[in-house]
Amino acid sequence: MKLFETVKNNVTAIDVVSMAGFKPNRSKMICCPFHNDKHPSMKVDQRYFCFGCGAKGDAIDFVANYYGLSLKEAAEKIASKFSLSYDNSRDSDCVQKEVVSKKNEYQMWAEKKRELIAQLSGIHERLRKMKSKYAPKDREDSNWSPLFVLAETEFTYVDYLYDYCMFEATEDELKGKYEEITKEMERIEKRIYDTESGIRGSDVGKIREGLAV
Numbered sequence: 001m002k003l004f005e006t007v008k009n010n011v012t013a014i015d016v017v018s019m020a021g022f023k024p025n026r027s028k029m030i031c032c033p034f035h036n037d038k039h040p041s042m043k044v045d046q047r048y049f050c051f052g053c054g055a056k057g058d059a060i061d062f063v064a065n066y067y068g069l070s071l072k073e074a075a076e077k078i079a080s081k082f083s084l085s086y087d088n089s090r091d092s093d094c095v096q097k098e099v100v101s102k103k104n105e106y107q108m109w110a111e112k113k114r115e116l117i118a119q120l121s122g123i124h125e126r127l128r129k130m131k132s133k134y135a136p137k138d139r140e141d142s143n144w145s146p147l148f149v150l151a152e153t154e155f156t157y158v159d160y161l162y163d164y165c166m167f168e169a170t171e172d173e174l175k176g177k178y179e180e181i182t183k184e185m186e187r188i189e190k191r192i193y194d195t196e197s198g199i200r201g202s203d204v205g206k207i208r209e210g211l212a213v
């Protein structure tokens with residue numbers, strides 16, 4: 001067993017306050033060492049809690065605060081005082097760290113994935129609206145808005161990407177395709193932007209023409 005686990009399983013707050021020279025009364029109360037306590041206001045049991053100042057914790061917290069030690073130093077002090085043996089190998093430290101970094105990696109990926117899906121869903125919605133807003137009013141009308149053409153072609157593609165990310169791809173496949181899909185969305189967003197600017201540009205041209213006439 002590791003140091004902290006060993007100490008927590010074997011030593012209570014009562015044990016350590018007694019070690020520090022306090023004598024809990026029949027109600028397991030002592031004068032709190034963390035504030036100017038005239039009458040016993042700290043309850044000690046498995047853990048300690050002070051009704052006066054709110055100080056609380058377990059055996060390790062008490063020793064750390066009382067002697068001004070780090071939690072690790074406090075746990076070591078207790079282990080030595082109570083002659084507890086514990087697993088001191090560095091191996092398990094490394095395993096612990098690896099687990100922590102794996103967890104962070106997972107959280108970071110979950111975040112990226114959420115953003116990707118949100119972005120896809122945003123473009124999906126935008127293209128869907130463009131498709132209906134710029135649809136040619138007349139079937140015979142051959143003069144289609146470039147925005148409609150764009151929405152028509154990209155919507156199906158984005159629809160496919162969205163389904164792929166949401167339902168089809170495994171986590172690993174999605175990780176592998178992440179950069180590619182992000183680039184595709186940037187490309188589509190740029191295309192929308194360029195097309196809209198182009199239309200604004202030509203509108204300005206038309207207005208100028210109109211004024212000239």
Ligand SMILES: [Zn+2]
Pocket residue numbers: 032033034035037041042050051052053054055
């Ligand atoms: Zn107190």
